Amino acid sequence: xxxxxxxxxxxxxxxxxRVTITCQASQDISNYLNWYQQKPGKAPKxxxxxxxxxxxxxxxxxxxxxxxxxxxxxxxSLQPEDIATYYCQQYDNPVTFGPGTKVDIK
Amino acid sequence: xxxxxxxxxxxxxxxxTLSLTCAVSGGSISSSNWWSWIRQPPGKGLEWIGEIYHSxxxxxxxxxxxxxTISVDKSKNQFSLKLSSVTAADTAVYYCARRLVWLDVPxxxxxxxxxxxxxxxx
Numbered sequence: 386x387x388x389x390x391x392x393x394x395x396x397x398x399x400x401x402x403r404v405t406i407t408c409q410a411s412q413d414i415s416n417y418l419n420w421y422q423q424k425p426g427k428a429p430k431x432x433x434x435x436x437x438x439x440x441x442x443x444x445x446x447x448x449x450x451x452x453x454x455x456x457x458x459x460x461x462s463l464q465p466e467d468i469a470t471y472y473c474q475q476y477d478n479p480v481t482f483g484p485g486t487k488v489d490i491k
Numbered sequence: 492x493x494x495x496x497x498x499x500x501x502x503x504x505x506x507x508t509l510s511l512t513c514a515v516s517g518g519s520i521s522s523s524n525w526w527s528w529i530r531q532p533p534g535k536g537l538e539w540i541g542e543i544y545h546s547x548x549x550x551x552x553x554x555x556x557x558x559x560t561i562s563v564d565k566s567k568n569q570f571s572l573k574l575s576s577v578t579a580a581d582t583a584v585y586y587c588a589r590r591l592v593w594l595d596v597p598x599x600x601x602x603x604x605x606x607x608x609x610x611x612x613x
Contacts, residue, residue, distance in 0.1 A: 386553070419599040428586055428603035429537065435598075472537060476598060479552045480527075480539040 387411050387475050391483035397491040404460040406486045408451075408473035416452045417476035422469045423485075429472060433458065465490060493518040495587050495604035503581075503611050509574040513587030513604060520568045521545040525590040525597050528561060528572045530583040531606075538583075542590060542597075543570055577611045584608050 388411040398404050408418065416436040421429035431440045433449035436456055446461045460467055468490060473483040499511035513526070520526060527542040541551035543561045551559050560573040574581060585607055588600040 421600075428588075428606055429600070430603075431599050431601055440601075474537075474599070476596075478550050478597075479554075482537040482539070484536045 386479055387414060387477055387481055389473055389475055389481050389483040391471075391473060391486050393486060394484065395487040395489075397489050398463050399491045400463055400465060402463045404463050404467075404488060406458045406471055406473075406488075408456040408458065408483050410454045410456075410475055413453050414475045414477060418449075418451065418456050419474045419476070420447075420449055420458045421472045421474065422467075423472065424469045432471075460488075463488070463490070493589060493602045495589065495602055497585060497587050497604045497607040499607065499609070501608060501610060503577055503609060504613055505578055505611055507577055507611075509572070509577050509581060509585075509609055509611070511572045511585055511587075511607065511609070512569055513571070514567075514569045515589075516568070518589075520563060520570065521565055524592050525550075526561075526563070526570045527588045527590050527600065529586045529588055529600070530581075531586070532580075532583045540572065540574075540585075579611050582609065582611045 390409045418436045420433040423429040432443050437449045448459045450457050470485045470487045472485050494516045496514045503509045525542040528540040541561050543549045543563050558575045563570045587604045589602040591598045591601045
């Protein structure tokens with residue numbers, strides 16, 4: 386199985402700050418990496434697919450990059466509605482998710 | 492707009508079998524996509540359980556494979572999960588989700604149900 390790690394596990398930032406989350410795969414997954422946002426009590430929502438493609442309707446302040454084993458997710462200007470936990474997920478079966486990064490407002 | 496809705500008992504006794512159904516609306520379960528179950532223990536991360544194609548082909552998480560059965564009912568446009576020999580560690584919110592297929596490659600989970608909490612307790 387491919388193991389996914391994320392860092393940090395949590396962060397606090399101010400509104401307008403740039404926020405960066407990293408995700409690392411235990412082996413080369415090319416660009417087969419997605420990012421989801423989960424708000425409390427809700428199902429995850431797809432934000433980024435294929436490492437860097439923005440899902441339709443997702444604000445452009447969200448972006449992703451990377452390939453191989455190392456990936457980055459960025460919120461260019463943190464907004465109050467971005468308070469959530471963010472997960473990376475790789476495609477190869479068995480599908481695996483990162484442990485999540487909880488983002489809140491300082 | 493595809494919608495998914497989980498249903499089933501919210502309480503299951505230890506050593507029993509957890510059974511859930513996911514009803515799909517706004518789209519056909521016979522479309523070229525995979526249909527998945529994912530769970531999330533309270534306060535923890537996401538775990539993929541397995542998936543099914545409309546043909547009946549399945550993929551399971553090896554960590555749960557011996558206890559999991561996923562089936563599809565095309566006539567009702569729904570798919571189901573059975574998890575046997577449950578313990579308290581199986582207490583979680585269970586989500587059903589569609590996994591988009593593009594050029595024969597299963598990609599991301601684009602539609603999710605709202606999730607249903609299943610508690611394993613006597």
